[in-house]
Structures are given as structure tokens and as C-alpha cells.
Amino acid sequence: MADADAERMRRYRRKIDKxxxxxxxxxxxxxxxISRESRAGNALEDGWGDYDRVRKAYNGFGLMQVDVNPEGGKHTPEGEWDSEQHLRQATGILVHFIKKMQHKFSGMCKEQQLKGxxxxxxxxxxxxxxxxxVDENTTGKDYxxxxxxxxxxxxxxNSRWD
Structure with missing residues (x-):
């Protein structure tokens, strides 16, 4: 899947690196x-994804699918769906969770904490x-x-998406 998304990923490379x-x-x-969540934007409708038929609303926003569900992450989208601001918000959420896993599982090695x-x-x-x-409750049980x-x-x- 990463290979299939590489061409689309190129347009975001500078923002991702920064x-x-x-x-x-x-x-x-x-x-x-980005590849897993939105297929480098290809799986989105105007920047939105993961449509909830019960709520009749989208659960995720942007390339990294920030969780906007009021029963879930409850985040307010920042920036445009493909903007650096969005990537900062989503990466900040990722860093927050990595730090939580470092605290929660202090006996784990760094790689295990990262996967958590x-x-x-x-x-x-x-x-x-x-x-x-670690993946027993994730989407597809393999996230x-x-x-x-x-x-x-x-x-x-690296050169395939440069």
C-alpha cells in the first residue's frame, strides 16, 4: 500500500519533513x-473520511484523519485537510500518545512504546x-x-516519494 501511495505522497513531502x-x-x-489513514488523500471526500452512517457525519479529518467524533477523540480540525497545520495537529496527537505509552509502560523498550x-x-x-x-482493538486488528x-x-x- 505504501508503494501505491508514494506518488501521491510526494506532494506532501516538504510539509512532512518539516x-x-x-x-x-x-x-x-x-x-x-497518512498512507494508512487516507491513502495519501485518495480515500477522502473534501478532506473528510470514515463516514458514520448512524451519526450521518464523518469521524476523521485530513490526511492523518484527526478524530472529530464527539464520542471519540473530540478534536476540532486545525487548518486545511492537507496543510502543515493539520499535520502539526495530528503529529502532536501522536506524540501525546507515545508519551502516554512511555509513562504507562515504562518497562517496555522504546520500539514497544512507539507501537503502543x-x-x-x-x-x-x-x-x-x-x-x-497492542493491536487487538485497532482498526483491522493490525494498525x-x-x-x-x-x-x-x-x-x-526514500527516493520513491522524494
């Missing part, structure tokens, strides 16, 4: 979340109970593993 540098997050990880933070980005930190079952695999692809194939 936000990644400012937040101390590998740009490949930001690109991986990625899973929490998808479903909230209250649903991450152990590293062994953090999939995001890490996509990040590895973007890291390895």
Missing part, C-alpha cells in the same frame, strides 16, 4: 500514518493494555504493525 523535524518524529512514520503510541493514535490509549495484544511496515517501506524507498 513537521517531523519539529516534533522529533521520523517523516517515514508520518507518511505511513501508534495503536493509541488509532483507538485511544485506554484500549492499549499490553504490548503482546500499529501495518503502520510500522509502511514506515519501513518509506524509510527504505
Amino acid at each position: 513537521v517531523g523535524s519539529d516534533y522529533g518524529i521520523d517523516p517515514a512514520l508520518i507518511a505511513a500514518i 503510541g501508534i495503536a493509541a493514535y488509532n483507538m485511544g490509549d485506554g484500549k492499549v493494555h499490553t504490548y503482546e495484544r 500499529s504493525n501495518d503502520v510500522v511496515a509502511r514506515a519501513q517501506w518509506y524509510k527504505t524507498h
Whole structure:
């Protein structure tokens, strides 16, 4: 999937690199979340995604699908759906969850805490109970593993999305 999204990802590369540098997050990880959440914008309707038929409203906004559901993340979208401001908001949320996992699972290694933070980005930190079952409540039950695999692809194939 990361390969299929690489061409579309190019248009966001400068913003991704800047936000990644400012937040101390590998740009490949930001690109991986964008790929998983919105297929680099391809799966969005005017910047919105994850339509809830019951609420008759969208749950996610932007490339990184910031959770706007009043029963979920309750975030107010910042910036345009493909803007640096949006990427800053979403990356800030990711960093928040990584820090929560570092505190919650202080005995875990950094890589495990990172995967916990990625899973929490998808479903909230209250649903991450152990590293062994980090994805049991995530979308597709594979969210953090999939995001890490996509990040590895973007890291390895850096020139494909330059």
C-alpha cells in the first residue's frame, strides 16, 4: 500500500519533513500514518473520511484523519485537510500518545512504546493494555504493525516519494 501511495505522497513531502523535524518524529512514520489513514488523500471526500452512517457525519479529518467524533477523540480540525497545520495537529496527537505509552509502560523498550503510541493514535490509549495484544482493538486488528511496515517501506524507498 505504501508503494501505491508514494506518488501521491510526494506532494506532501516538504510539509512532512518539516513537521517531523519539529516534533522529533521520523517523516517515514508520518507518511505511513497518512498512507494508512487516507491513502495519501485518495480515500477522502473534501478532506473528510470514515463516514458514520448512524451519526450521518464523518469521524476523521485530513490526511492523518484527526478524530472529530464527539464520542471519540473530540478534536476540532486545525487548518486545511492537507496543510502543515493539520499535520502539526495530528503529529502532536501522536506524540501525546507515545508519551502516554512511555509513562504507562515504562518497562517496555522504546520500539514497544512507539507501537503502543501508534495503536493509541488509532483507538485511544485506554484500549492499549499490553504490548503482546497492542493491536487487538485497532482498526483491522493490525494498525500499529501495518503502520510500522509502511514506515519501513518509506524509510527504505526514500527516493520513491522524494
